[in-house]
Amino acid sequence: HATRRREDYRVPEYLVEEIRLTFQLYAESTVVTADTVYAVNQQSTDCTGRLQLSGENMELVEVRLDGRRLEADEFEVSAMDLILVPGKDRFELQVVTRIDPVANTALEGLYCSNGNYCTQCEPEGFRRITYFPDRPDVLARFTTRIEGDRQTCPVLLSNGNLIESGELGNGRHYAVWQDPFPKPCYLFALVAGRLVAIDDTFTTRSGRDIALRIFVEARNRDLCDHAMRSLKKAMQWDEDVYGLEYDLDVFMIVAVDDFNMGAMENKGLNIFNSRCVLASPQSATDQDFLGIEGVVAHEYFHNWTGNRVTCRDWFQLSLKEGLTVFRDQEFSSDMNSRAVQRIDDVQLIRNFQFREDSGPMAHPVRPDAYVEINNFYTVTVYNKGAEVIRMMHTLLGAADFRKGMDLYFARHDGQAVTCDDFVAAMADASGVDLGQFKRWYSQAGTPVVKVSGQWLAEKRRYVLRLRQSCPATPGQDGKEPFHIPIAVGLLDSRGRDMLNGDRDGTRVLELREREQSFSFPDIGEKPVLSFLRGFSAPVKVELDQSREELAFLLAHDTDLFNRWYAASKLSEIVVMETVARLQANAQPVLDSDFVAAVRANLQRPASDKALLALALQLPAETYLAQQMDTVDPVNLHRGREFVRSQLSSLLADEFRRIYDDNNEEGEYRITPEAMGRRSLKNVALAYLMARVPTDEEIYALCCGQYAEAGNMTDAIAALSCVTRIEGRRRQEILHHFYTRWQADPLVLDKWFTLQAVSPLADTLAEVTRLLANPSFSMKNPNKVRALIGAFCSGNHYRFHDVSGAGYAFLTDRIIELNATNPQIAARMLSPLTVWKRYDPVRQDLIRRQLERILAVDNLSGDVYEIARKSLQ
Ligand code: DPP
Ligand code: ZN
Numbered sequence: 125h126a127t128r129r130r131e132d133y134r135v136p137e138y139l140v141e142e143i144r145l146t147f148q149l150y151a152e153s154t155v156v157t158a159d160t161v162y163a164v165n166q167q168s169t170d171c172t173g174r175l176q177l178s179g180e181n182m183e184l185v186e187v188r189l190d191g192r193r194l195e196a197d198e199f200e201v202s203a204m205d206l207i208l209v210p211g212k213d214r215f216e217l218q219v220v221t222r223i224d225p226v227a228n229t230a231l232e233g234l235y236c237s238n239g240n241y242c243t244q245c246e247p248e249g250f251r252r253i254t255y256f257p258d259r260p261d262v263l264a265r266f267t268t269r270i271e272g273d274r275q276t277c278p279v280l281l282s283n284g285n286l287i288e289s290g291e292l293g294n295g296r297h298y299a300v301w302q303d304p305f306p307k308p309c310y311l312f313a314l315v316a317g318r319l320v321a322i323d324d325t326f327t328t329r330s331g332r333d334i335a336l337r338i339f340v341e342a343r344n345r346d347l348c349d350h351a352m353r354s355l356k357k358a359m360q361w362d363e364d365v366y367g368l369e370y371d372l373d374v375f376m377i378v379a380v381d382d383f384n385m386g387a388m389e390n391k392g393l394n395i396f397n398s399r400c401v402l403a404s405p406q407s408a409t410d411q412d413f414l415g416i417e418g419v420v421a422h423e424y425f426h427n428w429t430g431n432r433v434t435c436r437d438w439f440q441l442s443l444k445e446g447l448t449v450f451r452d453q454e455f456s457s458d459m460n461s462r463a464v465q466r467i468d469d470v471q472l473i474r475n476f477q478f479r480e481d482s483g484p485m486a487h488p489v490r491p492d493a494y495v496e497i498n499n500f501y502t503v504t505v506y507n508k509g510a511e512v513i514r515m516m517h518t519l520l521g522a523a524d525f526r527k528g529m530d531l532y533f534a535r536h537d538g539q540a541v542t543c544d545d546f547v548a549a550m551a552d553a554s555g556v557d558l559g560q561f562k563r564w565y566s567q568a569g570t571p572v573v574k575v576s577g578q579w580l581a582e583k584r585r586y587v588l589r590l591r592q593s594c595p596a597t598p599g600q601d602g603k604e605p606f607h608i609p610i611a612v613g614l615l616d617s618r619g620r621d622m623l624n625g626d627r628d629g630t631r632v633l634e635l636r637e638r639e640q641s642f643s644f645p646d647i648g649e650k651p652v653l654s655f656l657r658g659f660s661a662p663v664k665v666e667l668d669q670s671r672e673e674l675a676f677l678l679a680h681d682t683d684l685f686n687r688w689y690a691a692s693k694l695s696e697i698v699v700m701e702t703v704a705r706l707q708a709n710a711q712p713v714l715d716s717d718f719v720a721a722v723r724a725n726l727q728r729p730a731s732d733k734a735l736l737a738l739a740l741q742l743p744a745e746t747y748l749a750q751q752m753d754t755v756d757p758v759n760l761h762r763g764r765e766f767v768r769s770q771l772s773s774l775l776a777d778e779f780r781r782i783y784d785d786n787n788e789e790g791e792y793r794i795t796p797e798a799m800g801r802r803s804l805k806n807v808a809l810a811y812l813m814a815r816v817p818t819d820e821e822i823y824a825l826c827c828g829q830y831a832e833a834g835n836m837t838d839a840i841a842a843l844s845c846v847t848r849i850e851g852r853r854r855q856e857i858l859h860h861f862y863t864r865w866q867a868d869p870l871v872l873d874k875w876f877t878l879q880a881v882s883p884l885a886d887t888l889a890e891v892t893r894l895l896a897n898p899s900f901s902m903k904n905p906n907k908v909r910a911l912i913g914a915f916c917s918g919n920h921y922r923f924h925d926v927s928g929a930g931y932a933f934l935t936d937r938i939i940e941l942n943a944t945n946p947q948i949a950a951r952m953l954s955p956l957t958v959w960k961r962y963d964p965v966r967q968d969l970i971r972r973q974l975e976r977i978l979a980v981d982n983l984s985g986d987v988y989e990i991a992r993k994s995l996q
Contacts, residue, residue, distance in 0.1 A: 128493065128497075134170060135165060137168045137175075138162045141264065142266075144267045145158050146158075147234075147272075149225075151226050151236065152226050154222070154224070159217075160216065160218075174207055176205055177207075181252050182255075206255040230945050232384070232947070233245070244383070244395065246311070247441075258310075260308040260436065263538075265302075265306050274295050278319075280298070280315075281316070282303075282312075282313060283301060283312065285302055285304070285373060286300070307434070313388070315378045320339070320341070322349075323336065326359050326375075330369060334375055338377045340378075348401065350408075351420050362428070377394045379402060384947050386419050387423045389422075397905075410802060421455045422448055422451075429448045432538065433536045439491055443541065446505065446506065447546070449510035450513040453465060461735070463688070464800075467688050471744075473503070475744055479958060480502060483958045484957055484993045485502070486568045487504055489505060489512055489564060496984075496988075496989050498950065518609045519558075519632075525554075528554055529549075531553040532546055570594070570664055571593070571661075573635070573663050575666065576588075577589075579651065586643070589639070589640075589641045591638065594606070610632065611657040612654060614654070617650075620682075622647060655686075669693070671694060671717055684732070687739065694721060696743050700751060700763070702764075702766050706766075733803070737800065737807045742768060750961075757924035780812060783808040786804050786805035786808070789838070792835050809841060813848070830846065840878070843858075873906050876900065877910045877914040880910070881914050883919070883921055883922065908948055915930070928973075935976055949984065950986035953977075956974060957990060
């Protein structure tokens, strides 16, 4: 398993002028003929004369150079590549390969899902289709001819425009697609199968009509409206906000059930995990609706940030992903509640990215080395990458940021470029010096900012002292200081902003030194500090604020994000205090000031119900675990549950009133207001159901909600409360749900997950039994994530059972998946990677499982890399 390094980048020795592909589709034996025109790259200084093409898992049928069939001694072929010496500067190579899409369980390259053909080529799947320079800096014009059976494959699709189609006899037909835009092969796509299309159109601002088509299996025909609406909104938004128009005449989305990722931005032919397309109020939750809108937009936005301007090499992945995540987050903020969107995005950073950044897989937003690039489609590259773009947006301001984007496209349209090129465009367009800022791309780890504030009464001055540091990460011992935008506000005793910053009461400080002070004149009373408003940088904050101050911020901060932050910080302090008492074998007690603050929050008229719902939720165990020196899963769970059940009893009347006030469900709508109301109601229900012992009337209320729910959000909310409580009725209601939704794999994913995250004692036994359920399949990544992923990553308490049974269970599954789908196997490893954070007994149990994984024969590079780094 070789390591690749960013510093070893060389420009390609040969470029591709065009490629003509012919696919003769047969289930177990598809023949691919690739006619490719190569020419020596004038920029290249390597003159080896060797043409080295990547290729894996295929049978090579024949190779022709300018029409002449090459003898076996005229090329070298290995398990990884094909090498020949063409002896000329420009030539046409024909490569014929044979592949088996049915046997392809890795879901990379060409494979079958429910009998339909589809492809996934990012990052390195094209090399499983034909021998080719499979790297993003080789851009080519593609023409694709597909031949297939008319009965089983009435629909034949590829990138670009359909230029020809017709009959072949023998019940077969063909279609030829041509993509006018040169692209790297990772953006190639082919789809063939029995699909139906949902059609619409979008007129661009220059007046071109674009045909929009979503292809699904016939049974899903009625589930595409939301995705189509989302697509049109995204197209409009990209024109309005960035002046970016779509460039082909047709834009297609295809939904498939078996897919490793969420979706893929292939030029003009996006392929989606059906989870990110299909929705109806009966079968999808509000979160699903929001997720679909976000992913549809994300893939659409890639057309400019990713496709028109692409990456030079895979170390630059965040160039397109960080930027495109930032764009989809902003889109969703404009379509829905900005504050709620921000809180959701920050929770992802705090719960998962911070954990990655402090563990053995910590890597910079622009990694320096990898064994398997699939392992670097991470929360760091994507979500921290988006935070890095967001910080530039904050430092430059919206207008200059837009100028930077315009310059980036003007300079680089049609090119494969680097993160440095992007930052250079931003710096040149704005005049802002981003030299120090670029450390966000090269240094891993989460910076810590220590804060102390002092009000000098006689000088009427407030002084803020900030100190930054960043812990060592693998391969990076010392770190240079970061350039950190810190948005702050100061509130007076009535909760009014005291600063006249550029953005109503908020000032953005630029922390560049290890230690720096900022002084605020004309502060006539002792202010309450509202720090890191809107989470203006992905850092950990060390700031001693009293519970009174936090309660004050929760009630008054003009920055809605920071109100939520204060609520979350307050709950964190109270839960961790309870955990500490449990660890000391002391009786836990709930802080009455905390209860009073929550009560006041419940009694205040809620202007934004979704925000209130978020403020009421206690931080997740995966987040709280990071706050412990040695993670103690049992007391962590007990402490958090104690706080939940205490709030439930002490505030039962308030929660009941909130539930009743928000229970009216007229016609189902997915507006931010309606979603906010549902989430507040369901948070109240969850608290009511958290009372120990269960209140019978409430239990009946919850079952009633399940039985009468007209939408999946309410049904799942009720079901999820019931699955946390042992008993016969739990079995009945789970059985009812299963029977009702047996034919809908996406809904069954929810059913698997609910059982996997249950805190009940026999959850692992139940999860193990569910592996044998006829609706479960280890071949389907959604099912693996819904059951195994949910248990191991979403059930911290039961997964970390001190018997080690959870660890052994996961290891067995990883070893199984290693042989069929290495990408998914490697993903599943993540809860084991942070083993050093646990006690010696658990450490030892996990380490032995990691060693067991490393001893497996034919271990994939994907799994090897993560297991190996975890043990180092
Ligand atoms: N499908 C992945 C995404 O869009 C990889 N490009 O983020
Ligand atoms: Zn993406």
